[in-house]
Amino acid sequence: MYYAMSRKDPSQTLPLEKEFKVPNVDNIIEEGKKIATKFRKIKLNAICSGLQPETYTASGWPSVSGKALKTLAGKVSMDYDFIDNELDEKDDDVDDDDEVAEAKTKPVANNSDYGTAYVAFGGGSEGHEACHAIAALCEVCSIDSLISNFILPLQGSHISGKNGRIHCSLNINTETGRLSARRPNLQNQPALEKDRYKIRQGFIAAPGNSLIVADYGQLELRILAHLAECKSMLDAFEAGGDFHSRTAMNMYPYIRDAIDRKQVLLEWHPQPGQETPPVPLLKDMYASERRKAKMLNFSIAYGKTPVGLARDWKVSVNEAKETVKRWYNGREEVLRWQEARKKEARSIGCVYTLLGRARTFPSTKNATPSHRGHIERAAINTPVQGSAADVAMCAMLEISKNARLRELGWKLLLQVHDEVILEGPTESAEVAKAIVVDCMSKPFDGKNILKVGLSVDAKFAQNWYSAK
Incomplete structure (x- = not known):
């Protein structure tokens, strides 16, 4: 994408053509070979000479991080409708005037929404296509990150116990005292607004049970x-x-x-x-x-x-x-x-x-x-x-030693920094939720020693996503 020199050594420039080795997922047989190999070679060519790098890596080369790509793409999405004067001509794919009218009136992003790649690719339809293509690349990177960081780690057979549940290891020996999780890191779930696959919906309570999710506000x-x-x-x-x-x-x-x-x-x-x-x-x-x-x-x-x-x-x-x-x-x-x-x-x-x-x-x-x-x-x-970890730990102790919660059949499953998750019978969820909020609001042996009140938000549902 870039044709630029190294920031550290101006004598070095990025090549106009570069060869890469990629997994041969389509089993393509390369010229001169009899069978498909595990990897195959592809060549990528420079597609723009006027694109100026926004940021650089530590080694001095232009950065293609997510932030850099978003600057190039602007505020546009990966979706792009090729709407131009061709709509005025007869189109075999368009059956009637209503569809043409719908296509013409469909909202299109303003030029001000497009990133720096728009001008670098000459503006017009070329600039539009470039920005939407880069936006699509950002989208692919985002999807790949969700899959590799959040979905695949939950699918290994080594992380399930005899009861078919996922179990993680918790570490209390951290610098600040906050619990950390690994194998898998159940605390590392995408923010709700970024959870396009609703990964938390995969965490469900047993039949007849619900999950209570309670977290502190601005702790x-x-x-x-x-x-x-x-x-x-x-x-x-x-x-x-x-x-x-x-x-x-x-x-x-x-x-x-x-x-x-x-x-x-x-x-x-x-x-x-x-x-x-x-x-x-x-x-x-x-x-x-x-x-x-x-x-x-x-x-x-x-x-x-x-x-x-x-x-x-x-x-x-x-x-x-x-x-x-x-x-x-x-x-x-x-x-x-x-x-x-x-x-x-x-x-x-x-x-x-x-x-x-x-x-x-x-x-x-x-x-x-x-x-x-x-x-x-x-x-x-x-x-x-x-200190926030102190509060959360004391709240967990209050919850775990609460006789009424035990009597109702509720148990603590997981702590995610300022949030706790419990599981128990759905029939007593409303009562249990009120007890959990009380325990978290007064975590120091039934008291709050802070000069400010502790705000707690709690919900219950059959899965983690719905209870957030």
Whole structure:
């Protein structure tokens, strides 16, 4: 796709033609051979000379990562209808005028939706085809990733027990204290919006049983608010509702002004008979700002720097710094707490979680800037993520020792970070769900020792996907 020189060595360029060895799945017999071999050779030719690389690999060659390909394709999908002036002519495949009219009126992406490949391939139909082809390549990569990472690992005969269930190994010896899983990694399931095959539907309860899936809402952020004793965050959680929208409102004065003028709503609780809000919601009107606020909420909790955010957002470091500065406005307690953790890591070489578990670090005295930065980020991240692990572990203990749940026949199956999954008789699912929520809301021997409430969302269904 590219015809470019190496960023590290300008004397080296990508060839116009390259030969690859690929699996011979179609059993093609190559010239000069009598039988089909396991692999066959194919030649790929450069198809564009004007395509400028967006990003490069560490070796200096143009990157063809998923992110790079999406930049080339733009916002278009893999589907492409070849609609042009030929529709005006008689087409043997079109039976009547209605089908022609339908084809002509079918929505087509605007040129602004197309990526950088559109111009590189000369625009017009060539540019359109190139972008849709690259989008199709992204789609294939995405499907291949789902199959290899999530579906195939569940199909090995070595991972099933005598009862025909899948069993994984859990590891508690992690740096932050969070449980990790392997063989297979049942904690590593695709996000719901990316789960095109609905893989979680494959995880089902036994006949007559249901699964309860209960998870904490914004647990790490609540932990951060407690540890830093940040008044604005504590107040926001106390008020309830959409925390990320509240963050956006506090970061951007014009959003707060729009709310004060009643041009947008921070939240909306519909009354009987109301189908739409009287004015737009903040999350709809200022979706981009809310997205940034949400990303910042979690990034700052994990110690991400403006440099990393600038890379994620594809903006300058100064712009990222300005956005981060706005986040800290009114949340100075968080900044002071983070600086204290960095100092703690430098002076005594360890930091502590909510329940006193320590994570030690090597000396920063002779560390390189990148190594020192890694230690400082871990010093911020560990108390937050480790304390969230403390909460989840205590909640599991409360659930496992609850006599009423045992009496009803419910048992704990799996923990996925801030989420727990139980199985038991469907007839008692509603009662069991209420008990699980109570156990998770008060995980410390029936109490909540945090300065902020713990929000728990729980559902029950016959499979994991429906209970999410």
